[in-house]
Structures are given as C-alpha cells and as structure tokens.
Amino acid sequence: MKTLPDLLRPALDVVFVGINPSLYSVEQGHYFARKLNRFWPCFSRSRLSDKVRRGLRVEILEPHHDKFLPDYGFGFTDLVKRPTANARDLKPGELEGGAATLIEKLARRRPKMVCFHGVTIYRAVAPALGLPVADFALGAQPHRIGSAALFVVPNPSPANAHFTPAQQTEWYDRLARTLS
Numbered sequence: 001m002k003t004l005p006d007l008l009r010p011a012l013d014v015v016f017v018g019i020n021p022s023l024y025s026v027e028q029g030h031y032f033a034r035k036l037n038r039f040w041p042c043f044s045r046s047r048l049s050d051k052v053r054r055g056l057r058v059e060i061l062e063p064h065h066d067k068f069l070p071d072y073g074f075g076f077t078d079l080v081k082r083p084t085a086n087a088r089d090l091k092p093g094e095l096e097g098g099a100a101t102l103i104e105k106l107a108r109r110r111p112k113m114v115c116f117h118g119v120t121i122y123r124a125v126a127p128a129l130g131l132p133v134a135d136f137a138l139g140a141q142p143h144r145i146g147s148a149a150l151f152v153v154p155n156p157s158p159a160n161a162h163f164t165p166a167q168q169t170e171w172y173d174r175l176a177r178t179l180s
Contacts, residue, residue, distance in 0.1 A: 002026055006077040007066060012111040013073030013179060014048075015148075017102065017121055019087045019095070019155070020080040030063035031076045032156065038168050039117075039156040040065075046172035048179075077105065079121050086159075087120070095124035103128055107146035114148045115175060118155030138171065140178050151175050 004021040016039075018031070025033040032039035043049050044061045052072040056065060066076060080098040084090060102125060106114055116122045119138070126133045131143055141150035153171040154163040163171075 001082060003081045003083055004029070004031060004076075004078070006075070006105070007031070007070050008075040008077060008105070008109050009070050010109050012070065012075040012109065014113045014115050014175070015075040015077060015106060015109070015111040016115050016117060018076070018078045018117050019121055020078050020090060021083040023083050023085050025063075026083040028063065031066045033063040034158075036158040037156055038158065038165050042156060042165055042168040043172055045169045046176060048172040048176040050176075075109070075111065077102065079124060087157075095120070096127065099125045099128035103145055106148055110146055111148050113175070113179060114145055114150050116150070116152045118157075118160070119152060120155070122150075122152045139174060149178070151178060 004026055008015065022034060025031060040061050040063060044053065044059070049061060052061060052069060052074065053059065055072055056068060058065070069075070079102055080090060080094050082090070082094065116125070122136065123133050129143060129145065136152070138152050138154065141152060143150055153175065154160055154168055156168055
C-alpha cells in the first residue's frame, strides 16, 4: 500500500496527527497537499511556525515544506496510514485499530506535544489510553502519551466548516503559547 511516510524523529516539539492521508496527498507525496486544506495557510499565519518560516526564509509554508519541518521540531503522522478519498471511507474499527500503533509510535519518539487534528482522532485514541471519550474540549488535555502532552485543534479540512481560517490559526497560536 502506498501511503505518506511518517515524518518523525525523537524529541520533536510537536507531532501533528491526522486521521489518514488523502489519496491526493499520497499522489503528491506531501501532507495536507490539497490547496483547499487550511493547514498550511493557517499554520503559516500562526506564531507556531515562526522559527520554520525564518529558517526556510519564506512567508508562507506549503505542502512541499513538510519534509523540512522535522529539522525545526515538527513531525507528521496519521492515526490510520491507509489513504482514502475521504476519511468517511475508512472501515468500521480502523480508527480504533490505529490507536495502539499510534500510541506506541509516539511513546517511542517522545515528542513534547502531540497535536491531534480534530476531535475524531482524540475520541478514537482516548479509549486505548483508558480515558473517557465524552468530557473534553479543544485545547490542552489533562492526559499524556508517555511524556508527551496532548493538544486538540480543529481539523483543518475544508469539510470542517465549523471553524474559520482565523479561528484555526488561533488554535495554532494557542498551541504555541502552551509550548512556551
């Protein structure tokens, strides 16, 4: 199965966790490759990306920059590595099935922070951590994976119309303040 490789190394500042790669992203070979996805524009406008933009000498980060982000403390992985046209195409149980692998992967790499892109991922991972699924909100979570703090931001997919790009950017800014 062709998929996106994890962009991970030990002791990253933040590991971004998506649901699963899109077929388009896999075809392009980059995370959040679809132009309508709000990750790159919102991350680029946030304080969280300051050192990356300075280091790469760019104002706006784009999908092809993903491979450079581990050099600046940011990594990428997915709860499920099987690409689909849409996350709704995942089979029942795939999200929960990916939780144990994700937890082991993150515990081994020991990032400072794990940033879940969306409540769907956190809800799938919570039972594997022995955590309640019901009572949580976006933002910093009171639990950890190994030594890594947990943070939930809105999913940057354009299908998630509940949050504006400005609100998405603010969640990355909040993450930056949490890391400070």
